[in-house]
Amino acid sequence: MTVNDDSFTNWKTREEIAESMIPLIGKLHRERDVTVLLHSRSLVNKSVVSILKTHRFARQIAGEELSVTETLPFVRALTELDLGPSQIDIGMLAATYKADDRGLTVEAFTAEAVAGATGANKIERGEGRDVVLYGFGRIGRLVARLLIEKAGSGNGLRLRAIVVRGGGEQDIVKRASLLRRDSIHGQFQGTITVDEANSTIIANGNAIKVIYANDPSEVDYTAYGIKNAILIDNTGKWRDREGLSQHLRPGIDKVVLTAPGKGDVPNIVHGVNHDTLKPDEQILSCASCTTNAIVPPLKAMEDEYGVERGHVETVHSFTNDQNLLDNYHKSERRGRSAPLNMVITETGAASAVAKALPDLKARITGSSIRVPVPDVSIAILNLQLKRETTREEVLDHLREVSLTSPLRRQIDFITAPDAVSSDFIGSRHASIVDAGALKVEGDNAILYLWYDNEFGYSCQVIRVVQHVSGVEYPTYPAPAV
Missing domain, CATH: 3.40.50.720 (NAD(P)-binding Rossmann-like Domain)
Incomplete structure (x- = not known):
């Protein structure tokens, strides 16, 4: 048998395994309100190829590809448990099981890892x-x-x-x-x-x-x-x-x-300050797409290194408030043709940081350029840190944040050297760290953060709505704090 034959046989085997996952994942979702994730990416209603691609993407962030042969036993184990509404990350289950040296079976380890969602601990399903x-x-x-x-x-x-x-x-x-x-x-x-x-x-x-x-x-x-x-x-x-x-x-x-809300309207960035909302608050804002893109990585950098000051430059796709062709607009530059020009404009994202991160004392400034693409933007976050570090240390930190921290649904991480804006259409994260573009010199770090300013932001909105509605279900294994 040739190498090509071996590769094709392996692919067909993995297809068969992924296909067997689909009804199990679907049943968990429909009957128990359990969403199966793989490194924060939902596997619900996904095709065979999508499931395989999601497993392969783990190589970008975790350093090695996950195999469906590794994760299928955890899916099967979940179906045997008395689970309540929850989100369960089988990528994290596989990773933590591999690091565990107690010799437990997959079934016993899974039951222990998701104990907070089973039996007497499980959340009762509400009316919606x-x-x-x-x-x-x-x-x-x-x-x-x-x-x-x-x-x-x-x-x-x-x-x-x-x-x-x-x-x-x-x-x-x-x-x-x-x-x-x-x-x-x-x-x-x-x-x-x-x-x-x-x-x-x-x-x-x-x-x-x-x-x-x-x-x-x-x-x-x-x-x-x-x-x-x-x-x-x-x-x-x-x-x-x-x-x-x-x-x-x-x-x-x-x-x-x-x-972005004005006055005393709370500006909420899910993952950062959503838990500060008072139960009786009736009016709130999800801030802007750019605020959601920069605040989670800014918090990650502040928590680890401290931030003295920073500047964010956003290169933003054009939006419906601009003109297709030159025409009157209440803003001086936005009246010029959006698909034909780069347009300097303002952004309120830098000033909105103070609302989402009130403990951050660093001064953050910002500016923006609208460019002729219809979706996906990039924020260039230039930070002076409170201590010197290295590029490798920052990359390791942000990779770990994207995998195991409470910000793992907000921050994604990519190492692809040829990544461009259209690759991130449909991303469900608030921002994606481009590892190849990161620059660090002493106490200066420059982060390049991609974000789908339409879909990624909409996902953040939904997370906020789930939180205030009481249907934001816990994630297992619990992220590291």
């Missing part, structure tokens, strides 16, 4: 929480996709309604079409039908009412059977407490803004 989207633009549609994807057994977040202004004939058909197909993020994973008579979009069995209103005061959500809901305002029209309070109508309990 209603969610309303106010606005249905770029972020709104991606958040809708994520909510539908995460509906699972129906006991988590439930997208009940979308509020938009009337757009004329076949409005709901056109909006459903924008949800179904996206030029950047591809096809919706599932089926979408439209019930025009009842103004409803049905996506993967989820009936979503489309409510037409020009103002929050026009809507009584209880008339649609909506109660105790979290409303996600993705219009950005109101950003202070007074304006956002207009949404606190019958049926709405909390309001989440997908833009």
Whole structure:
């Protein structure tokens, strides 16, 4: 048998093993609200090839490829346990099991590692929480996709309604079409039908009412059977407490803004300061995509090295608030053609750091350039540290943070030498450390942080909503603190 034959036989064997994982992972998700992860990447509803690629990607961050032969026994062990709602990282299970020298079986080790989600310790599945989207633009549609994807057994977040202004004939058909197909993020994973008579979009069995209103005061959500809901305002029209309070109508309990909040509105970056939210807080902001990209790695660097001061330069994809061709705009430069120019503009991300990291005393400045790409941006974080270090030490630290720390859902790590912006479309992390571009000299470190400013940010929004709704399930094995 030739080397080529050996490689192909090995591939077919791994395909067969990955295929056997799919029904086990699906059953755990549907019946028990258990999400199986591999190094923070969900394996729910993934194809055979996607599962194999996710295992191979572990080589980028952990240094060696994970084999499905290593992880399948842990998936099987999970199906035999009395699990409650949780997220379980089989990549971490495999890594910690390999390092354990007690001689336990996979079954015994798994039971011990996820004990907090079993038996008397497990969280009881609730009735779920209603969610309303106010606005249905770029972020709104991606958040809708994520909510539908995460509906699972129906006991988590439930997208009940979308509020938009009337757009004329076949409005709901056109909006459903924008949800179904996206030029950047591809096809919706599932089926979408439209019930025009009842103004409803049905996506993967989820009936979503489309409510037409020009103002929050026009809507009584209880008339649609909506109660105790979290409303996600993705219009950005109101950003202070007074304006956002207009949404606190019958049926709405909390309001989440997908833009930086003003005044005393808390700006929340999940993974960094989400646990500071008071249970009775009704209005909060998820800050900006760039704030979410820079604050987690900034915290990781502050915790390990201390930060004296820093500057962030963002090279940001163009957005809908710019013009396709030169035309009037209230901002001087944003009126110039977005697909034809690099456009210097402002960013509020640096000043927003203080809200998310109030203990950070370092002065952080920032600026931004919009460039002619439709999605994925990069933040260049230039830091003066409180002690000298080396490039190797910083790389090891950030790799470990991405794998085992409480920030592992926010920070990703890549070593690919030929990585470019389009490689990160669809990333679910708030930011991705580019190991090859990192520069360190003495007490100066320059981090290059990629981020999908649409999808990665939308994932952060969902994490915040899960937290405030009480359906943010614990992750096992527990990350290192």
